[in-house]
Amino acid sequence: MIKVLVIAPYQGLAEVVKNLRHEDEDLQIEVKVGNLEEGIQIAKAAEAEGYDLIISRGGTASQVEAEINIPVVDIHITGYDMLRVFALLKGLNGQAALVGFPNISRGAATICSILDMNVRSVTISSREEVTKLLPDLKKEGFSVVIGDVVTVRQAEQMGLQGILITSGKEAVLQSFEEAKRLYHSNQKMQAQTAVYADMIERFPQAVVTVNEAGEVIQKNQLFRDQFTSSIVEAPDLQALLKQILTQRQGIWRSVTLQKRSYHAYGYPTSEDKSFVTVLLQPQSLGAAQGVKVRNHVSHIPISGRSRIAEDMRKQLKQYANLEEAIWIEGEVGTGRMMFACNLHFETFGQQAPLISFDCSVVSMKDVSGYISSKNQLLPEKATIVFQHVHLIKDDEQSALKSLVEELTAKYTVILLSDGSVRTRMKEGRFDQALFYSLPAVTIQIPPLRERIEDIQDLAQAFIARNHMNYGYEAIGLRPEALEPLLDYDWPGNISQLKQAIDKLMIANNQSYIEKSDVETMMSDVTKETTMTMHNALPLEGTLKDMERAIIEKVMEQENHNQSKAAKRLGMNRTTLWRKLNS
Template sequence: MRKVKVGFISPYEAMLPLIDELAVEQNDLEITRAVGNLEAGVALALEMERNGADVLISRGGTAKMIREAVSLPVVEIHISGYDLLRSIMLAEGHSNELKALIGFPNITMGAASIVSLLELKLEVVALSSATEVDNVLKGLKGRGVKQVLGDVVTIDAAAKLGLSGLLIQSGRETLLEAFEEARRLFWYAEKNQQQLRSLEMLVDRWQKDVVILAEDGEVLFERFPSFQEMPISHIELMELRTQVLASRTALVKLHGDVQPPFFVSGELLEDRSGLLTAWTFESLSLEDNHSAFSVAQPARLPFIVSESAGMKQVRQLIENHEGAEQSLVLVGENSTGKQTLAEYAHVFHDRKGLVLTVEMAKLKHPLPVFQLPEQSTLVLAADGLMESSNIRLTEELIQSFQSADLQIIATVPVAHERIVDVLGSPLVVQVPPIRERAADIPYLVNQLLTEYHQDLGTQPVRLREEAMALLTDHNWPGNLTEMKSYVRQLALAEKSYVIEPQAVKALPFEKKDGATPRLPLNPTDSLKEIERQIIEQVLKEENDNQTQAAKRLGINRATLWRKLKD
């Protein structure tokens, strides 16, 4: 008997490792999974339908939209009490700020019971319609709520308002239930699906990212195997279509202001029902690992832990800063969060432009003159003492900008006199190292546990008080870089929900001796154990950058993640 082909569309990335882990045990299922929420999820579902899926699985609003768009049976993943309890406990240990859980009654009834039973300070708000989300979030923000628990749509809406979001994730129990429901639905609908598959076999499969528009501009066909979704807006596509129809010739446009850059190509197709336009999208691979600058546009206020007296003062100085009228110099050891504080200043003062970060030590040649948008921020970043030539190029760079409203922020280990002179009379703010932020450490650790749970699907949600005390007593010579690496190793190694003191004692802290440590290999270890040690060492050397680590190891990022979970 053949395997049931299941298409799993997850609305968030962190569900993928759990799907992969459980899929190994589903011997009668052939599971293809992808990440896409709402419209993006529908596009993935249509592609899976074309590629021969028997049953589709998704969650929440995405599952409902998919059910309306495809002819396949669709299983909707429900949020269980276990899922609610995990998320609520994560939020409880994250910070002392006001929090709220938002959802429809099928979620909030169970959440309210948990909150009441455990006597937690968490407001539970029930929705009757998806259109209420924005108004509810605005009301919560006005009452001082800082963090919101909810589904993907709620978290995205909260981010636009500057609120921190914690996604309620589905656990293994609900996924196993979904797989069982997929089996039942498949055998029920197999006869109808056989007829549909016979028609799909006649469809020509074009392996490029493509959109075909009818004469009236309606989308007839779309496929995005590389980009996951159309990389330009519908309005821009309509403008390009007008140009092609007017000129009656093919069009090629380069989008070079994004990473990675890509080409859009459009041409006319003559059909008996009218003129069609066909559009393809192709990435332009530009390898430049030595680039001295990067551009970003932060969408929400970065989360800053400021329970310690030192960080409270830093936050107060930044928030009371005069903005573009006075430059800002953030002074502190490497990896103390200066870049995040610079972005915090940009968003807090409601600056609508871009954040251009320049690594001053990498300035080897003069950069071209940038015409930044109004209300942009220039971040001059330095990890250590620089040569005079780098400082001179930095001075020239500052003078080359023409924006009338440019905020300049320097993030440096020491306040270079020449940089201070060039900036005029900047406000100099000393950012304390982690060893001077004992009150912040529990919140930083819990924040990292939350991030790894959300991004990597790790199990632990908190530390025992004795275990947290061990982390608080450590002086963290590597600051946040060391803390992220250490907590990440703890989270990946722990298979239960609570990290005990023994786990901390068994994992030695990094020794800071100025030299790259040699990896001690025990010849009695298994090949699998040695492989894991090597992977963890490379990750540490790459500051937990999984993409760079995978490149050094000669494997893709998905394989790297799977090896860490084994």
């Protein structure tokens, strides 16, 4: 049975309840008389005694509800109650006024109009208004005041006749039904809350909820085991909480707590977004070999005025938020990862991490373990990048394909490779479905030698960044100093150009880099490139074998464009075709 206490503001209501309390077998009803403050004390005692809910009326019900944690049902004034009051007025002399809150006064005015009764209806919004209102009514000649318990008592103290709006049988029985409905609804809600609380308590990550003042409202077992509540005062967490409360959205970032790194995901949880819940996961993912987590990816502008640079900027806007895998192909040093980072920034800004897996180092079995829901290592939102896909082992390609298909359902997935993938496919050593069917789009990042006109802008961008970050003196290149840079082939592409600019700035203590400085540096670069090529090419076999290796290397760098390869090798296309097929 449902254990109910009825707190009656006046004795007459208590008597009505006593006469009706046995009519409902689902309710075990007790009755006590108490108005306002007295009723609050009765309600608090009832809560401690294990009552399931309280039934009361008017101001007493409102004040009780604000002070206790169990449900409170208000006995509403019905049309029958108002009719009984107006019936009592027929035998009374003098002008009458009804004083009450809107829920009473509006209905009373309607009934008075229907019954053609001369009763003024006065609406109040607070209890304090009654004290000021009654003397004015008395001066105006009103002798009868209709209202609730407090209003009637004050009227009688001033010599006015008070008529109490009582609650009859209909209103009481209606409150019994409302009590049952509210009890069962509350039971369901408590059961759901218990399930959710248990889920959070057993959650495999530390969870804490704080309010706008930074006070801990809730924490689960794992949080209690690892931290004290004072951990929310740590600078990293304070910065995260402030950002979430300002932006009113979920934010993912890396934080350091107790000299250990954690992935933290925080989000507003209350309807008015004044509470923040934070999930904390030890940062084991970024510590693994071949795995890197970039928490604060910044936008790096694509420098250059060439058609290629303009096309790349358009592609960023075009492919951001694409819900299918993207393959970025280009030679070493062309900026494949930079382009991937820019795609990530266009999609998430700095609200989610970019996580990269190096296919030349980490196995697909390990990647599968990282993304397993059991381990809970990946955040809710992220960009997943597979680097050096061209170096993946033959027997792991099908596993990579399955992983990408699985991850694409939830994350932004990007694959990076050089041009050798196409050669491997021709040789039957790379899965064509992985390259052609899996990605929605393949983006070609051209080598620097195909966008020579961008070298000036790229060089100036590197100079500006070094000047800002390291305080180097140089702020630009002399116009003639650009010539040696434009004349070079840059086999290492943008990365090699950046290294060259870095060396020039370290060695320079003037505002502008001179041509002679560039020429000296380029002489060293050319020697290094020659030695690298020499060491990279096999010096085994016949001269014909070595020639074949050189041709294949240049063809790879030119993405198998025979016209461009022939031009670099100093031979015509017919000769190149013959040597490739001999």
